[in-house]
């Protein structure tokens with residue numbers, strides 16, 4: 055083949071095929087091409103071969119086209135690695151029932167609303183609530199290449215939760231290693247597009263939490279508490295868990311701060327006031343703001359329409375929290 059003919063044939067190739075071209079020979083009207091097909095699915099190979107045949111069919115010097123697809127065996131044999139999620143934000147609390155899951159959902163939705171690509175993992179294996187909070191109850195994730203594909207929600211936040219894998223109301227009574235295995239499966243799902251993965255940790259400061267933190271190395275952690283139970287002890291315990299796992303604490307959120315009476319609008323403090331801010335100071339970490347105790351937040355959570363997706367002061371409180379977390383991440 056003259057180099058002129060070879061160069062001409064190369065220019066006829068579609069860009070995607072030209073980028074994978076290993077060699078091209080033209081002999082007695084027969085064009086033989088070797089393409090690197092590493093990573094291409096069967097359907098994509100066929101499409102590429104067809105496009106090459108079509109591109110060269112019109113050339114006067116070509117009577118026959120032969121296409122060989124070579125795959126890099128070492129790459130094909132290597133087990134597929136889970137996609138690397140750039141930044142995991144762990145949302146934890148010293149104890150249960152403080153609104154950790156509610157804050158995790160709304161933080162994820164507010165981050166997505168601000169343009170970030172966010173996923174949400176419900177690592178609360180024994181009491182999963184993210185399917186309900188994001189309105190994805192009853193949906194089942196499919197598995198692809200032995201990894202779970204997150205369930206899409208209408209708030210732009212894909213999610214994986216044990217609630218998607220078990221029957222509603224079914225009690226999960228696993229021992230630690232099984233629970234850790236389940237958390238691993240959720241975290242190693244197809245989070246390929248997620249730039250930030252918000253992880254709703256189980257309440258408390260036990261082994262499952264520590265294993266998860268050490269294995270997946272979150273970029274940072276948010277501690278949620280009500281004003282009253284962020285007596286110093288709870289805050290310190292949660293902070294110690296993150297320190298043991300080598301995870302920096304981004305700050306403390308005070309949830310259920312200030313009850314707004316739906317009738318008269320008067321604000322009262324059933325759980326006290328200022329505890330979390332004082333605790334954050336003592337722990338030498340940031341105070342990330344207050345989310346009021348508002349019946350609308352509970353109602354919207356139960357209905358699967360997260361407050362952060364709406365308008366008003368409470369949505370703005372979550373948007374402000376999301377801004378603080380995004381700024382913190384960007385500054386790293």
Ligand SMILES: Nc1ncnc2c1ncn2[C@@H]1O[C@H](COP(=O)(O)OP(=O)(O)OP(=O)(O)O)[C@@H](O)[C@H]1O
Pocket residue numbers: 147149150151152153154155156157178181183257309310311345346347348349350351352353355356
């Ligand atoms: N700011 C708030 N105003 C009103 N209700 C709230 C608020 N935050 C959370 N709740 C409600 O409090 C209850 C507990 O919240 P949530 O499930 O988020 O807590 P949790 O700390 O994740 O609990 P668990 O430890 O059981 O996982 C839910 O009914 C939720 O709707």
